[in-house]
Amino acid sequence: AGMRAELLVGELDLDGLTGAFKLDFFSHRLVKRAFALRLIWFHSPSVTSPSVALFNCIVTAKQNSPASLRYQISRRTFLRGTGVVMAPPWLESLPVWGAATASATPDAPTPYPQRFAAVFMGNGINSQHWWAKGAGAEMELGKTLKPLEPFRAKLNVIRGLYNRAATGVGIHPGMTGNLLSGLPLTKGAVLHGGVSMDQFLASRLGHETTQPSLILGCEQPITGYHETNFSMAYSSHISWENADSPVPMVVYPSLAFDSLFENRSSRRTQSILDRVKEDAASLSRQVSAADHAKIDEYLNRVREVERRVDRMRSDQQKAADNARNRGRPMVTTNRPDNGLPDDIREHMRLMCDIVALAFQTDKTRIATLLLCRDLSGLFYPFLGVRKAHHSASHDDQSADYESIARYYVGQIAYLAGRLEAMPEGEGTVLDHTCLLYSLIYGPARNTIIARFPSSPSAASAARWRRGASSTTPTMAMRTANCAASISR
8 A cells, every 4th residue: 555664673573563552553454464474485495494473573664655645544543343443434523535525626636535336247138128318317218227217317328339359259258358458368278368447446546445446246256168268267257457367256245244344353253343332432422413323324234234244154154064064165066055145136235235335434446246247157036037147148138138137237226326325525425436337248238337426537437427328439448448537
């Protein structure tokens, strides 16, 4: 996060170092990171007798990022408990993201974080019902896009785009792995493509948060090769940290939830709210009445998500025990034997809630959510559809497949609704977020659906009016160029 650690000779144990200097949370993380680096050095072949009991260095930090960023980080208020750290949402009494909303101008950045999230559904859609006409609150939406009607004034449906690198390469993996990079993919055993736009943004903006990006999925990746000779890894990942490596997805809600609150101690199965209640009560006494209500609402939202996560955590542990007893890796089994929730509706909504909490607390400002992979094997009995996702897509003009596509549009509508319900300054978290929803087949392949931030400085993409359906001249659009514009 813009820090450079210099390791000098000394003899202090880690606990003594952090305790003696009463390091704050950010500095403590720096020390832990330096300690981890030291452990790696200890385990090198040239070292014969490592002593992990001694932390043989003194860490000094030099700030490489702007002074204003250092000031903002040092002002962050955290709720702490045993083995857990929680960041509160934006509060007017503690405006850690800016002095006032009024300070934002067309030429100056907004004081609130600008976020980006990409949401993906594999395969395609029923083209007869995928359309938008008009603009604003009067925008007409096709049947598949109906779940987004409450957000028409903030919605952009942009047509006329295509990914040149995904043409002429066959179906499925060759069209999925470069969705967010626009770069050609390599066939065969060697993975090679390009950095996805979310990771490009994370490389430029990730130093402003404790976690550069959040990469979630609701379906396990698959291995092997497609008949087109592309690796199935391309079908399983849309986020790529470099040309050769996808970013590992977190598919278990309990792990994603724990990452938000540094919940990794032996007490991680205990309520995080019970562990931070003293700090939460203390903070509530120091803020305005309006902020007191916001804190209560935030803690209630965390409690509700935590309860749902705990049920899945228990199921995941049972699945792990069963897999161990059978001598079979859990990842090679199907849900729920692999520990993933049997009800995909709850799984997807819970992941959306985790993205929303991550944005609200400024844990990260960049996220991707792969609701289902390309070549998905998910079933939808609650929709009355008998076939699995991929099989159903072979009859993409059917009513069954239209209901599947509409269900997925409902997930991004749910995420938008959660962000809209989170106040931030004079607006909401949704007002400071760009949500991107894109697919790879049919007319949807040439369309992106996005909710752009209200601040003109947040994205050059805001040149398009919010609340509009528009057609650009058909063109190949490098998504990396979009990322560059959004990050300016």
